[in-house]
Structures are given as structure tokens and as C-alpha cells.
Amino acid sequence: xxxxxxxxxxxxxxxxxxxxxxxxxxxxxxxxxWYRQDPGLGLRQIYYxxxxxxxxxxxxxxxxxxxxxxxxxxxLILESPSPNQTSLYFCASSPRQGAYEQYFGPxxxxxxx
Amino acid sequence: GNSVTQMxxxxxxxxxxxxxxxxxxxxxxxxxxxxxxxYPGEGLQLLLKATKADDKGSNKGFEATYRKETTSFHxxxxxxxxxxxxxxxxxxPSAGRRALTFGSGTxxxxxx
Numbered sequence: 001x002x003x004x005x006x007x008x009x010x011x012x013x014x015x016x017x018x019x020x021x022x023x024x025x026x027x028x029x030x031x032x033x034w035y036r037q038d039p040g041l042g043l044r045q046i047y048y049x050x051x052x053x054x055x056x057x058x059x060x061x062x063x064x065x066x067x068x069x070x071x072x073x074x075x076l077i078l079e080s081p082s083p084n085q086t087s088l089y090f091c092a093s094s095p096r097q098g099a100y101e102q103y104f105g106p107x108x109x110x111x112x113x
Numbered sequence: 114g115n116s117v118t119q120m121x122x123x124x125x126x127x128x129x130x131x132x133x134x135x136x137x138x139x140x141x142x143x144x145x146x147x148x149x150x151x152y153p154g155e156g157l158q159l160l161l162k163a164t165k166a167d168d169k170g171s172n173k174g175f176e177a178t179y180r181k182e183t184t185s186f187h188x189x190x191x192x193x194x195x196x197x198x199x200x201x202x203x204x205x206p207s208a209g210r211r212a213l214t215f216g217s218g219t220x221x222x223x224x225x
Contacts, residue, residue, distance in 0.1 A: 004156075033212065042202070043157075043215035058212075090156055101147065102213060104156035 002027045004105035006091050012111045013081055021076045021108050023091030031094040032074040033058070033102070034066065036087040043090065049074055050097045081112040119203050122220035126193055134188040134219045136177075136203030146170075146179055146186045147204040147213060157202065157215075160188075193223045 004025045013019055025032065033048040035058075045058030049068040063085055065077040074093075078085060088109050092102040117138045126132060138146070145164045149157040161170035166181035177188045186203055200218040 035215070040217055042217035045212060048212065092157075097212075100145070101159055101162060102157075104149075104158070106156045 002103070004091055004093055004103050006089075006105040006108050008108060009106065010109050012113065014113055015082055016080050019078050019081060019110075021078075021089060021091075021110070023074045023076065023105060024072050025074075025091075025093040025103070026072065027093060027095075027103065028071065029093035029095055029103070030071070031097045031100075032068070033092045033094075034064070034074070034076050035090045035092065036060065036085075037090060037107075038087050046076070046089075048097075081110075083112050086110060086112050117203050117205050117214050117216045119201075119216045119219050122200075122218075123222050124219060125222045125224065128195055128223055128225050129192045130223075132188070132190040132193045132197075132221065134201055134203075134221070136186045136188065138184055138186065138203070138205035138214075140184070140205050144206040146177075148175070148177055148186070148188050149202040149204055149215070151200045151202065151218065153199070160201070193221070195223045195225055197221060198223045 007022045030051050034046040035043040037043050044060045046064050047066040049055045055066050090107050091105040094100050094102045120135045147162045148160040150160045151157045161172040163170040163179035169178045175190045177186050200220045202215050202218045204213040204215050
């Protein structure tokens with residue numbers, strides 16, 4: 001089954017404790033992206049990747065890091081989480097960069113206390 | 114940059130009522146347009162799309178027509194069901210068509 005998976009689905013952590021949210025897709029897509037969803041603000045793009053070893057900032061990249069060492073994986077790293085990063089995070093993939101159909105993961109709800 | 118304007122929710126309807134969720138956008142040229150749906154506790158799923166002006170996208174009884182004259186892509190359904198309760202996102206391209214733009218969405222609540 002074609003899908004985007006994320007882990008963990010739920011995470012509660014404390015300020016400053018490094019964490020990684022994993023994302024994997026099995027559709028051989030070149031383009032992958034991370035979004036955060038907050039009430040009243042919709043989805044905002046954090047980082048995206050056009051292919052292996054190619055990443056770039058989205059609209060709200062501060063406080064986040066990403067890497068793309070393999071085509072299928074695109075982890076999101078929070079080196080020192082803060083409470084304002086409490087949010088619902090989605091990973092998405094697409095066959096190529098641009099305004100094309102995107103496939104979303106189930107989401108990761110992160111709470112930073 | 115490009116932007117999208119959707120009607121604010123929640124929209125509350127009775128079962129079998131007619132649904133319209135308005136969407137207008139700004140974009141250069143005539144890009145592909147998308148509607149996504151997010152059911153409770155899930156990620157976004159593509160609902161329908163239109164790839165060129167005057168195209169009509171349809172799926173699961175939902176329809177949307179790409180109106181280039183009014184830069185609109187309104188979502189409609191003739192008879193909603195309780196299972197249609199979800200958040201709906203209109204998604205035109207972002208500036209430079211680097212990605213899609215997702216607004217805050219419109220929450221639909223259908224009552225039996």
C-alpha cells in the first residue's frame with residue numbers, strides 16, 4: 001500500500017530535550033515536505049526537500065532541522081524544543097517539486113512543556 | 114505571494130443539505146487546483162483536483178469547477194452525510210509554484 005508513515009504519532013517532551021520525528025514514504029517520491037498545523041493558522045511549511053541531499057527552508061524553519069540521506073526518509077529534528085513548537089506536524093511527499101498533488105502522513109502531535 | 118481565501122467555519126448543516134464552501138485564490142497563470150479533506154484524527158487526503166481552467170474535479174459526490182474569470186474553485190455537494198464532517202482545505206499553488214498553499218480550512222459539521 002502506498003503511504004507516508006510518521007513516528008511517533010504522539011509525543012510529550014520537555015523544553016530543551018532533543019527529539020526526532022521520522023517520516024518515510026514508499027512511493028519513490030522525489031519531493032518531501034514538513035508542515036505544522038496550528039489552530040487558525042492552517043498548514044505552514046517548515047522545510048522541504050527536492051531530492052536526496054537537497055533541502056531548503058519553508059515558511060517557518062526556525063528551531064527545526066531536517067536531513068535527506070535516503071530518498072524514502074525525511075526526519076524532522078528539534079534540537080532544543082520550546083513550548084511554541086507544540087503543534088500537529090505532518091510529513092508529505094509528492095512525485096516532484098511544485099504545485100502537484102501531495103500525499104500526507106497521519107500526523108504527529110507534539111507537546112513541549 | 115499567492116494566497117487563498119476560504120469561508121470561515123464551522124459550517125453546520127443537516128444531513129442531505131446542499132453544501133458550498135467558497136474558495137478564491139491569487140495566482141499567476143492557470144495552475145492546477147486542489148481540495149483536500151482532513152477527517153478527525155487523520156492527515157490530509159486529496160479530495161479532488163482540476164488541472165486547467167474550466168475543468169471540473171469530482172469525487173465522492175463533491176464537485177469543484179475551476180473558474181479562471183473569478184479565480185475561484187468553490188466546493189459543492191448536493192446532499193451531505195454525517196460522514197462528510199471534516200475540515201476542508203482549498204489548495205492553490207504557493208508563490209513561484211514551489212508547493213501548495215493551505216489556508217486554515219473550513220470545518221464542516223453535518224448533523225443527523
